[in-house]
């Protein structure tokens with residue numbers, strides 16, 4: 001691979017924004033890719049993947065490069081040089097890369113790779129929490145899997161097409177896909193590509209959604225004609241899936257505390273030809289109270305640490321704080337307690353997170369079942385999806401029924 005100066009400069013600029021200015025990696029990469037219209041798919045791929053790669057391995061690379069935060073531009077070049085050296089890329093004779101100690105880099109890599117927190121590039125506190133909650137063996141495996149690059153998975157919008165037809169349509173647009181066994185609506189891209197430009201996307205034939213995330217709507221056991229609340233709907237990934245499962249019949253009330261996310265949900269619903277979703281912003285406790293005892297099904301896709309989706313969101317390793325995890329656990333318990341009241345007698349509830357920590361998952365369900373409101377529910381089943389077993393994102397889901 002030959003390094004191109006303007007692409008590497010883009011990466012360095014991006015890393016500065018992410019590491020020093022605390023900007024989100026996905027937003028930064030989106031902006032970087034708009035920088036030069038002449039960049040082809042390969043150039044764009046280089047900028048995006050290199051930036052994400054270096055974000056993922058920040059701690060390890062910074063340790064090898066012997067640099068500390070906040071990173072100067074010179075420090076960022078040293079980190080980049082570590083990345084390039086470990087990838088086996090021949091370094092060009094640019095002044096920023098002069099004197100890169102290739103042998104020392106490889107030696108430091110071998111040495112640091114013996115220690116998990118460096119090898120897997122995580123902060124001390126996160127490594128400690130993971131080990132405490134999952135045990136050493138499982139956490140070591142899981143953390144390794146969470147550092148792999150995520151594949152791109154699509155969910156077929158069965159309201160408008162089917163898997164076979166979508167695969168053929170994408171193939172006509174030069175995108176080759178695989179069907180994934182055990183995930184009825186999921187297909188996987190063989191190679192990364194800009195799928196948002198395809199006609200199939202513009203026509204609402206699919207949404208991008210990880211395979212594990214696609215298990216959640218399935219778990220809620222919905223039928224056409226039911227009344228369903230999606231209590232933490234966000235931009236509606238799961239609401240749209242529920243609508244497809246319900247064949248556009250019945251009613252889905254999509255709730256969230258952020259109105260702007262619900263606006264995006266509405267836009268996606270139009271593209272998907274989904275007609276049975278109504279959005280409601282939770283701007284007071286009355287919004288939920290009005291819905292008490294009225295729902296056949298309630299989905300609580302709770303806000304969480306997001307540790308199960310580190311593969312697609314590696315900068316969370318650096319942006320997350322232990323205090324945030326403590327706070328979000330309290331929110332999860334409050335949400336379970338308040339929103340479960342929307343379930344009517346005999347109705348069902350799914351509590352889900354994209355975390356792999358038991359303290360955000362089964363422990364929350366156990367605590368809820370012991371609480372005053374929770375006593376009205378029983379646990380039917382739960383599923384702990386680990387990235388190391390599934391090969392997709394880490395997730396948790398529990399199905400409860402109101403007596």
Ligand SMILES: C[S@@+](CC[C@H](N)C(=O)[O-])C[C@H]1O[C@@H](n2cnc3c(N)ncnc32)[C@H](O)[C@@H]1O
Nearest residue numbers: 231232233234235236237238256257301302303
């Ligand atoms: C895991 S995300 C939801 C993702 C979404 N269900 C999807 O499939 O695309 C959690 C959502 O909970 C919302 N949220 C946070 N606190 C909340 C609260 N107290 N009540 C309702 N929603 C909340 C966040 O805004 C966020 O959109």
